[in-house]
């Protein structure tokens with residue numbers, strides 16, 4: 211069964227940037243890319259890279275931030291009233 | 300009193316505080332409570348025991364998705380994802396109170412539950428501010444927390460600040476109570492919501508359905524962490540989780556494997572279900588809560604690591620700790636002392652309460668589960684012997700393939716293959732739980748020994 215995740219999640223408003231990667235700290239372990247359900251992290255040249263349109267897709271679970279052993283990922287929730295909306299949470 | 304977060308914990312804290320006359324404000328980053336939250340969301344009966352007046356008001360009128368799950372269906376899949384056993388369990392005879400005798404959980408979407416329970420706090424006089432993200436805590440020159448700061452820079456001051464802001468808790472981080480979770484303290488839980496035909500759900504899982512009121516399910520397998528299914532009025536959730544360091548592939552791939560397998564597809568077809576929403580959320584699943592209080596601050600619910608150590612039931616613990624924290628705040632504000640020493644009262648209260656009793660066996664309970672249905676991605680995959688052994692023991696005898704005595708020999712022989720792993724598992728992970736439950740003179744054991752003595756083989760009649 212193929213489920214297209216982007217078609218079954220909803221986002222509202224202008225979130226602003228809420229995830230930041232400190233490239234200098236990143237050791238390229240790939241933990242963030244492994245756990246991101248929406249596949250928003252890529253590994254490029256031995257470093258993680260966040261997709262440009264992540265603010266429109268992120269489910270705000272903070273898994274990337276939580277598995278980053280070296281603390282290279284800065285996560286805060288998006289602006290109040292914006293971002294992912296769970297209609298049937 | 301300031302409460303950060305309008306989930307079940309924050310709303311109960313705000314209600315109890317406001318009722319006592321405390322000026323109470325609670326903040327929610329969503330446009331309305333619930334829209335940021337994802338949960339099973341099966342509500343446990345202790346909610347009805349501890350909050351009877353409130354829970355009486357949770358009816359289908361206010362929560363149309365409400366569905367009673369009087370029973371849990373266990374599905375067992377083998378390594379080829381074929382269903383080899385199904386069991387159904389209604390509450391057992393040893394359950395002591397209503398409504399726990401009548402249901403395992405009441406199921407209700409968070410998008411209905413959270414606004415409802417926040418509304419009760421507002422009715423009690425608390426002020427709810429939505430679409431507001433709390434970014435930081437305000438501290439005095441001694442470093443003590445005296446308020447919160449919104450993303451827009453507005454500062455709001457309070458005598459007591461309650462962190463009800465869930466697993467990634469700004470209050471826990473900024474107060475220093477829990478700067479960061481260890482990977483073995485939190486799980487990642489992806490979940491799908493499926494829409495389904497209400498009538499067809501009723502025909503199968505409704506009170507008069509084929510599987511009467513069996514609106515909870517667990518899917519066990521050898522190559523995915525155990526998944527829960529929670530059925531609502533017109534849809535269901537299917538989700539699974541594991542601790543942060545344990546994933547060997549993208550978490551959603553395990554869920555996709557399950558929803559694609561034949562037995563699951565059969566169920567989907569029977570109730571005409573379609574994927575409606577994807578959600579992912581972290582869930583604390585720890586052996587003990589974090590430090591839960593400091594000067595002027597208390598942590599409740601997920602922010603404090605309160606979901607139960609065995610199955611991570613978290614809504615009731617959030618509500619219970621919310622109530623206890625608010626009661627503590629009321630007393631300490633009245634006494635004019637909200638220092639760390641005074642707020643220790645909160646810890647004393649929760650340790651004596653239902654949540655605290657649960658954590659008396661926190662280590663053994665969490666360890667047991669971790670090494671059973673959540674071990675599927677590790678070398679010690681316990682489900683590889685547990686499922687076939689369970690299948691043999693429960694289902695093997697009622698089989699007409701051979702004379703029953705021959706079947707029994709076959710079953711015993713097969714079971715013996717799994718016995719070394721099973722016995723090691725029993726002594727390593729089950730015994731600590733039994734010891735926690737029964738104390739050091741496990742009183743069941745001598746009785747069992749006596750029984751075993753009487754079980755010597757009888758001399759055979761010629």
Ligand SMILES: Cc1cc2nc3c(=O)[nH]c(=O)nc-3n(C[C@H](O)[C@H](O)[C@H](O)COP(=O)(O)OP(=O)(O)OC[C@H]3O[C@@H](n4cnc5c(N)ncnc54)[C@H](O)[C@@H]3O)c2cc1C
Nearest residue numbers: 304306307308328338339341433465580600601613614617
């Ligand atoms: C997938 C999944 C399935 C689960 N299934 C069940 C189940 O079936 N039964 C059960 O009992 N438990 C279940 N749990 C656990 C349960 O959902 C949680 O334990 C419970 O929701 C905790 O309640 P809470 O009030 O502490 O936190 P939450 O419900 O997380 O509420 C926190 C609130 O704070 C808001 N917030 C967070 N940060 C800020 C901020 N900085 N500023 C403003 N607002 C903020 C959030 O938007 C949210 O509304 C499940 C959990 C998950 C993830």
